[in-house]
Amino acid sequence: MADARIESSAPGPSPSTPINPLLPSLPEIQTIESPGAPSQSDSAGSPQTSNVVVDPLGLEEPLPKRRKFEANSQINEKLEQRLGGILCCAVCLDLPKIAVYQCQMGHLMCAACFTHLLADGRLRDQAATCPNCRVEISKSTASRNLAVEKAVSELPSDCQFCGKEFPCKSLERHEQVECEERPTNCKYIRIGCQWKGPIHEAQEHEGMCSHPKKSGAEVMAALQARDMEFEEEKKFYGTLIDLLSYEKIIFNDLQMKPYRTDEYVQKLFYETARFTAFNHQWVVKARINNSQRDPHQSTEREITYQLILKTKTSCPLNIHYFALKGPFSDMKLTTKIYKHDFTDSENMSEYNHLPLPDSSECNRLLASKAINFRLIMFLLSK
Ligand SMILES: [Zn+2]
Ligand SMILES: [Zn+2]
Ligand SMILES: [Zn+2]
Numbered sequence: 139m140a141d142a143r144i145e146s147s148a149p150g151p152s153p154s155t156p157i158n159p160l161l162p163s164l165p166e167i168q169t170i171e172s173p174g175a176p177s178q179s180d181s182a183g184s185p186q187t188s189n190v191v192v193d194p195l196g197l198e199e200p201l202p203k204r205r206k207f208e209a210n211s212q213i214n215e216k217l218e219q220r221l222g223g224i225l226c227c228a229v230c231l232d233l234p235k236i237a238v239y240q241c242q243m244g245h246l247m248c249a250a251c252f253t254h255l256l257a258d259g260r261l262r263d264q265a266a267t268c269p270n271c272r273v274e275i276s277k278s279t280a281s282r283n284l285a286v287e288k289a290v291s292e293l294p295s296d297c298q299f300c301g302k303e304f305p306c307k308s309l310e311r312h313e314q315v316e317c318e319e320r321p322t323n324c325k326y327i328r329i330g331c332q333w334k335g336p337i338h339e340a341q342e343h344e345g346m347c348s349h350p351k352k353s354g355a356e357v358m359a360a361l362q363a364r365d366m367e368f369e370e371e372k373k374f375y376g377t378l379i380d381l382l383s384y385e386k387i388i389f390n391d392l393q394m395k396p397y398r399t400d401e402y403v404q405k406l407f408y409e410t411a412r413f414t415a416f417n418h419q420w421v422v423k424a425r426i427n428n429s430q431r432d433p434h435q436s437t438e439r440e441i442t443y444q445l446i447l448k449t450k451t452s453c454p455l456n457i458h459y460f461a462l463k464g465p466f467s468d469m470k471l472t473t474k475i476y477k478h479d480f481t482d483s484e485n486m487s488e489y490n491h492l493p494l495p496d497s498s499e500c501n502r503l504l505a506s507k508a509i510n511f512r513l514i515m516f517l518l519s520k
């Protein structure tokens with residue numbers, strides 16, 4: 139009975155896209171003040187860029203004067219530092235942690251900045267371009283650079299907690315399980331202790347922590363707050379189980395494609411093709427930042443979606459629905475159940491959140507050609 143219609147099996151973008159919530163708004167970019175953006179001989183690139191940098195490989199590109207001075211002072215720097223300056227992302231200047239992409243001219247970008255550029259291009263309805271040389275970039279023209287990825291994984295990077303240097307490839311493990319300065323909570327957090335500190339101080343704190351000595355009455359408030367969280371969760375699963383016992387349940391695997399409104403300032407929206415559920419025709423529409431005027435200028439991005447009934451109905455349709463990632467998508471989506479009573483005059487639900495974890499996941503969806511998801515609908519029969 140499942141009305142699973144598969145419109146495309148096109149998978150989402152590379153699952154290796156890192157999440158970088160701190161990613162700054164990308165500049166419109168002519169110049170990037172990089173201490174060492176990737177040095178290339180941009181024969182085809184626009185010459186006005188001033189981010190042409192130190193050229194340790196001896197390519198004969200003329201250096202701007204200021205850079206020449208810096209180049210001299212860099213000779214004494216350690217090889218790792220110089221390489222770090224060369225292999226860093228040309229946009230955020232960080233050493234890419236996972237994937238490294240490059241434009242056709244060889245300029246390097248970390249995966250987060252690459253998706254951000256593609257997402258901005260989508261929002262502006264313009265082809266995304268390399269911030270260095272302005273050549274067009276897309277998933278098909280840009281390529282990974284495995285040699286740089288491997289080289290970066292050998293370079294040292296600073297631990298965000300203790301500041302010591304570690305090779306990139308062992309930094310994650312160090313920050314997660316080894317670093318003595320990594321932050322942790324008091325083990326009595328369940329009974330209300332709010333202490334937070336570096337892990338090497340935790341034992342001493344827990345030895346003196348006043349919470350285990352408190353009376354039952356004193357820790358009740360903390361326990362009640364925790365109970366409330368569990369209650370919320372229980373309620374959610376209760377609702378879900380109730381819905382699953384409805385007589386009429388349908389799921390559709392859908393694909394939303396990008397379109398533009400025909401207003402003066404055209405806005406990006408997404409829409410699915412019509413699909414059938416409960417003998418009616420439906421579409422799903424989605425928009426970015428609730429149709430904010432210039433969403434590409436905002437680093438905070440969200441997607442909201444709306445379910446629309448396209449055919450006439452003689453009686454109200456009491457529908458619960460929610461989106462799941464489904465089999466053709468790797469989007470990170472939590473579950474939020476929405477409901478709407480569809481009638482001829484109320485044939486559109488509100489725009490509700492597509493519950494994504496953060497803006498970078500939203501950028502990742504914007505960067506891909508289409509958004510695939512599964513929509514489950516439950517009809518309460520009277
Ligand atoms: Zn970057
Ligand atoms: Zn480029
Ligand atoms: Zn550390």
Ligand SMILES: [Zn+2]
Nearest residue numbers: 324331333347
């Ligand atoms: Zn404590």
